[in-house]
Amino acid sequence: MQTTLYMLSEQSKKQMMSYVLRTKEGNLAVIDGGNQAEAEDLIHTLTRLGGSTPAVDLWLLTHPHGDHVNALLEIFSGPNPLRVKRIYSHFLSYEFYKANDFPACNDAETTRLFQMFWDEHPDICFSLEQGQHLRAGSAEFTVLHVPKEIFPMNVINNSSVVFRMDAEGQRILFLGDLGEEAGDFVLEHVPAEELRADFVQMAHHGQSGVKKNFYEAVAPKACLWNTPQWLWDNNQSEKGYDSGPWKTIEVRRWMEELQIPHHFATKDGMQIFPLPYPLQKGKAPEGRGNMENGAS
Numbered sequence: 001m002q003t004t005l006y007m008l009s010e011q012s013k014k015q016m017m018s019y020v021l022r023t024k025e026g027n028l029a030v031i032d033g034g035n036q037a038e039a040e041d042l043i044h045t046l047t048r049l050g051g052s053t054p055a056v057d058l059w060l061l062t063h064p065h066g067d068h069v070n071a072l073l074e075i076f077s078g079p080n081p082l083r084v085k086r087i088y089s090h091f092l093s094y095e096f097y098k099a100n101d102f103p104a105c106n107d108a109e110t111t112r113l114f115q116m117f118w119d120e121h122p123d124i125c126f127s128l129e130q131g132q133h134l135r136a137g138s139a140e141f142t143v144l145h146v147p148k149e150i151f152p153m154n155v156i157n158n159s160s161v162v163f164r165m166d167a168e169g170q171r172i173l174f175l176g177d178l179g180e181e182a183g184d185f186v187l188e189h190v191p192a193e194e195l196r197a198d199f200v201q202m203a204h205h206g207q208s209g210v211k212k213n214f215y216e217a218v219a220p221k222a223c224l225w226n227t228p229q230w231l232w233d234n235n236q237s238e239k240g241y242d243s244g245p246w247k248t249i250e251v252r253r254w255m256e257e258l259q260i261p262h263h264f265a266t267k268d269g270m271q272i273f274p275l276p277y278p279l280q281k282g283k284a285p286e287g288r289g290n291m292e293n294g295a296s
Helices: 036-050 066-075 094-100 109-120 180-189 212-218 248-257
Strands: 004-007 018-022 028-032 055-060 087-089 125-127 133-136 139-145 162-167 170-174 199-201 222-225 262-265 271-274
Touching: 018 036, 028 036, 028 066, 036 055, 036 066, 055 133, 066 109, 094 109, 139 180, 180 212, 212 248, 262 271
Parallel strands: 028 055, 055 087, 087 125, 170 199, 199 222, 222 262
Antiparallel strands: 004 018, 004 271, 018 028, 133 139, 139 162, 162 170
């Protein structure tokens, strides 16, 4: 068995973020999980990797948006085969989100629903804290940043936790939907050597996230894009390439300017990374694969 990271693909037309890690020891960890529509696929992936009643050692949530949290809530809304040991999050208060969210937006509701979930499952819910180290088998997760109620703009995205996964000699940096303001804060307060990574999960699905200088500081060899085709092309309502308000094309241009050679996107289906993953210069090897030939 080889330590392997799975970047799951969307099961609807909506963007989402969902990762599963299986270590060489057989431990399982989940990062976010996606929308309600991804719940069944996530269970299927976990049972394929961990047996009929898989034990999930760690479940890490980056921030309280439905496309990151709702799969977890859906799975626990009824009987399921999972044995989840620990769920970690660091959400800010519902009142702060509600007071500062976009007009007519109900995204803060996810925070309220998750608090209800926490109250129902206090034995498995824990808070992420700055500097914390968590383990799933031989993989280590280091919490580099937890949010504070200091950014009233782009409020829920800017409350994303930043953490790093170290496994088999490689580093993967997870940013959730981190925005520009919180990204600047992280750059100022987290040492550059702690941010550098082999892989970076592109903030906010690769658009309207952190600034170019953040990725420059990370200096990754590979970018992980939780990005469906329409968002990759900035195609709004089938109007055509770069017709929408999203900044994906601009961010893709940044990555070209930074000469990052390896790019893996959920628009192409599930991406599978046996670790350590070969990241040579030049043409990137395929990350995509099916469960049979990707898992070992």
